[in-house]
Amino acid sequence: MFASSSTPDAPRTIPTRRPDRARHDRATVHAILDSDFVCHLGFVADGRPVVLPTLYARVGERLYLHGSTGSRPLRAAGRGLEVCVTVTTVQGIVLARSAMHHSLNYRSVVAHGTAHRVTDPEELQIAFDALLDQTVPGRSAGCRPPNAKERAATAVLRLDLDTVSAKIREGGVNDDPADADLPHWAGVVPVWRAIGSAVPDPALPHGTPLPDHLRRFVEDGGQRPR
Amino acid sequence: MFASSSTPDAPRTIPTRRPDRARHDRATVHAILDSDFVCHLGFVADGRPVVLPTLYARVGERLYLHGSTGSRPLRAAGRGLEVCVTVTTVQGIVLARSAMHHSLNYRSVVAHGTAHRVTDPEELQIAFDALLDQTVPGRSAGCRPPNAKERAATAVLRLDLDTVSAKIREGGVNDDPADADLPHWAGVVPVWRAIGSAVPDPALPHGTPLPDHLRRFVEDGGQRPR
Structure with missing residues (x-):
């Protein structure tokens, strides 16, 4: 289940600063995750934080993460690795009259939990296909599938979407009323990921x-x- | 200094899987950092990893990070908070004939170290201006600067760029020779951040x-x- 204020994990997923921007409904979380394919995967190694970009895919209530990022902790996650997976889509630059009220329009998802390395051959094939199709829908059927040797060489992690939250900032400028007449341009510059x-x-x-x-x-x- | 194989921190910044993609020269690190404005900031809270998106700016060999993300550890970083800051720019989707050789063209920087909350008023002003100008160059002079109350309400962290590395994947498809004649389309779809x-x-x-x-x-x- 998703975290809410009644679950023990809630303090990790309820933002304290702008609770109005927090969304916990499943459809919102899924929509944000489905609109991107690169996440930032955080874990602790030797007591210190590590954040690496990697490919992900959502399949139902699971995330699959491409774990071959050169990091030993990821490749050794058979017994489980505590992770935080964050996906962020920037949608606009909010330019206010005051420096203080500058902001970004964005949608983000933060998922916490214990990731496990996928070893079951059938699940590994599902994960491989999903990782390809998350990037370009339909791609898994448009290329040669991995053979057994290739599958063995690729670490894929699974994270169940149990403790997850979304955060959205959208809309226009929110300047203080006292700044309304300042002679500064205010508005929003839209931002998106383009492809050629x-x-x-x-x-x-x-x-x-x-x-x-x-x-x-x-x-x-x-x-x-x- | 930047990490190299002769520094104690090297194991944290020398990727083990594709060392050919790793770059450590300062100009490359700076160029990647200067081309973006959103980072993923990782830290450890209660023994667990947390990754949050936030705005950053580079000033010389320092990163300033907008720390008002609702996270208590960030706001309480006066005594220093161990962080990992990662910036990732996706530049292309590499579609190979084999599933295995699909990849992304990207440029990323990973910086490790101890972040401190900025309290000196002059440095805080420098950081505020840099955060605005990193997003839209020249913006700090085009809006009302923060007043004392606003400055006090905003947590800004400083991270010195001591242990930092860059990773770049660029170019075309690298299929195995045995797959050269497979009937699958192969090539690259360019990706960039567009603004309207x-x-x-x-x-x-x-x-x-x-x-x-x-x-x-x-x-x-x-x-x-x-």
């Missing part, structure tokens, strides 16, 4: 058409299907 | 022109000056 035309590998036979999954992805500007 | 036209606050007097710093920012597509 697909650049074929030089070794690809001339005239090879874009496969449907990739054509749709590029036409949709990299947005995931809703 | 500035949307004025409805309360702004009609016809208020965009200030120069913002006009340049929008015309440059949100890129920082080099």
